[in-house]
Amino acid sequence: MSQPTVTSCNLCGNLLGSAFRDLTPDEITEISEQKSCVFFKKGQILIQEGSRPHGVYCIHHGKAKLFKLGSGGKEQIIRFAKDGDLIGYRSLLSGETISASVAALDDLHACFIPKNALFSLIEENPKFSLHLMKMACHELGEAGRLITNLAQKTVRERLAEVLLLLHHTFGNDPDGNLNVPLTREEIANMVGTATESVIRLLSEFKQEGHIALNGRKIRLEDTSALVRIGNVYD
C-alpha cells in the first residue's frame, strides 16, 4: 500500500497544487537533488514544538495534524495538512523555535527540504517568495476566524463548524464518511472542549438526523443543518 518512490519533484502529482508550482524546471530539479524522502507511521511526530527547524516537509501522501500543548499539557489542534502541503515553514521564516508539533494521522510519506535549499529558492525566485508570503497571510486570516469562533461560539456551534471543516478539508471516503481518522478526543482538541462533551453532542446531532455514526466513523447527513447550527457564514 506504500506509494511509489518519486525521484524527481518534476514528476510529482502534487506539484501543481503545492507551494513549488511557480518554480522553474531547473529549480525543481535542484530541490529534487537536495530533498530526502521520509516515511512516518501513523501517530509518529514529524516536527516537535520547541525545537529548532532545519528545513520543511512537503507532504507527498498522508494526513497530519498540527497542534500545540496547552499549559495543562492538553493538545490543541490548530490545523491540518495533507497531500502537497508544506509544513514547518512558519518557524523557518520567522526565525523562531517551532511553535506547533506535527503528527501523522495515517501512514505518511513526506519530502524533507533543507533550510538552505529553501532560502536559496526564496532569494532567487520572487514568485516563490510571494507565494510563501501568501500562504502565511492566508493562514493568518484563518487563525483570526478560529480565534473569534473559539472566543464567542458555544461548544455546540463549534462542533458543527468543525465537522464542516473536516468535510471541506478531507472529503468523504467511499462509504460517505468523513475521510479522516480522528478520535473523539482529537475532535475535542479541535473544538476546545471535553471528550465527553463531543460524544454527547455527536449523539444529539445523530438524534436530530444531521449526522450518522458508525463506530468511529462520522457521516454528514445534512450539511445545511450543520451550517445553521454552527452559524457559518462564509
Next chain:
Amino acid sequence: MSQPTVTSCNLCGNLLGSAFRDLTPDEITEISEQKSCVFFKKGQILIQEGSRPHGVYCIHHGKAKLFKLGSGGKEQIIRFAKDGDLIGYRSLLSGETISASVAALDDLHACFIPKNALFSLIEENPKFSLHLMKMACHELGEAGRLITNLAQKTVRERLAEVLLLLHHTFGNDPDGNLNVPLTREEIANMVGTATESVIRLLSEFKQEGHIALNGRKIRLEDTSALVRIGNVYD
C-alpha cells in the same frame, strides 16, 4: 497636541523599529513621495473588515485595536498596533478581502502607503520582502498561542494573561496604570467573555492584591501573581 508633520520617512523616529528599516535611503524617499498622512480621531475606523485593501497604514503615533465581528455581531479583539506598526498587510499579501477591522484607541496619526508602492518595494528589495514574511509568520505563531489559550484556559486565566499582555504591549502611564484606554467591554472582547465577568474578576484580583483599580484605570501591583494565575510560561 498633534504630532509635527514629518514630510520624509527618512526623518521618522519610528523608522528603525518599523518594517521599512531595511530599505535604502532612495527607497525610503520613494515611499515618502507616495505616502499620504492621515489623522483619525479616537474611535474612528481605519480599515474595515470585508472591504478590499488599497494599501497599508504605518502608524506614526497612536494605538489601535484589530478586531473581527463574530456571528452574533460581537467584537473579538485579535491584536493591537502602535507606533511604527504596519497594518493591513495581511489582506494585501494574501489577495483576500480584509479580515479584521482596525479602530483607533486614541487620536492617531498614520501614513497610508498605496498598494503599488508596497509591491514595488517587495519586488525590488528582497530584504524588505523577507521582513514582511517574518512579520506574518511571527503573527501566525502568536495566533496559535491565542487559539490554544482561548480553547483551554479558564476566563480567570485568560484575563490574567491579557493584563500581562497589555502591560507588555503598552507599558505604564506616569501614574503606573496600564497605558491604554480600554473599557471593560473591550477587555471582555479580548478575553472572550461577558463584560460582567471581567468586572467581577478584576474586583477579585483587586481584593487579592494583584491589581489596583482607579475608575477605568488598572495598575498591575503583582505581575508574578498574574503570571501564576494565568499559567504564563513564556
Next chain:
DNA sequence: CAAAAAGTATGATAATTATCACATATTTTG
C-alpha cells in the same frame, strides 16, 4: 486469536460562566 489497551458512551453532579436586573459612577455632549 486472546488479552490488554484504548476509545466510546451515558448518567450524576459540580463548577464555571452567561444572562438579566438594576443601582451607581463616570464620561461625553449640547
Next chain:
DNA sequence: CAAAATATGTGATAATTATCATACTTTTTG
C-alpha cells in the same frame, strides 16, 4: 455645566460545560 449617554459594579439566577464514575465496545498488540 447640566443632561444624557455610556460605563461600572453587584446580586440573583439560569444555562452551559467540565468532571467523575462506570459500563461497554472497538482497536491494537503480543
